[in-house]
Amino acid sequence: MPKLDLTSIPQTNATGYPAPFDAPVQGRNYRRLAPATGMERLRASHVVLEPGAWSSQRHWHREIDELLVMISGEAVLVEDDGESVVQAGDIVAWPAGKENGHHLQNRTDEPCVFVVAAAGQYDTDGGEYPDIDMVFEPDGYFRKDGTKYETDRIP
């Protein structure tokens, strides 16, 4: 397979987050690369994060390793222990089970572009959002008291 023709891969800003947690990711436009390429062991998304948008709510995964490669632009990585600026060529890794909520915020006036690759046990994965009343499990989003949100998760 030659290099990917990204324009041929559908782009979406869909999210399963219940309101109001969906608002910060409206400017997260992503392409799923595994379905487009036939990969079944590795998942990846190509993401264009518009000014002001977040990559996700701050979260961590029990069973999934994540690796981010910034291609262009700049974003602020927010984690439990503070913030750092991520620029083109920078790499961030989040090993499964490390309970350190993370996300990127684009605080600039230009889009930033990155790829996130991920692998692990999707059928048993779950995790938490430390800043909001939400956790995730394979079958959806829940409040921390265990009651389910009425939206479908997009894994």
Place this chain on the structure above:
Amino acid sequence: MPKLDLTSIPQTNATGYPAPFDAPVQGRNYRRLAPATGMERLRASHVVLEPGAWSSQRHWHREIDELLVMISGEAVLVEDDGESVVQAGDIVAWPAGKENGHHLQNRTDEPCVFVVAAAGQYDTDGGEYPDIDMVFEPDGYFRKDGTKYETDRIP
């Protein structure tokens, strides 16, 4: 974990390829990101490919998905059905089991830099090198008649 400090991760050009197949990868300087970050489900390498160097011998994997993100510079992707130029921001995916030998050649006068992420069944992985008399299995490199090369594979 904040963004990776690449300078703190050991860089090597080690290869297990037997001579003369090791010559084209002498200018492939790579850092293994999984051991440095605690990832156990996803593997990744940060690679600086010097002018003239190849990313590997042309190969394919039975059990491993591979995804490459070019960060800077330029290389030529060589596959069974021809060549294509890969530049900063380009992405290439090689799904497990697709018998399409692939590698990158840096034919420019400047280094190029990329990240390759990979996931799959490393304990049963193997594959072939279509251009040379070599195959790989978890326990090493072999000629196509099944006799083993006397080098240790670096998975």
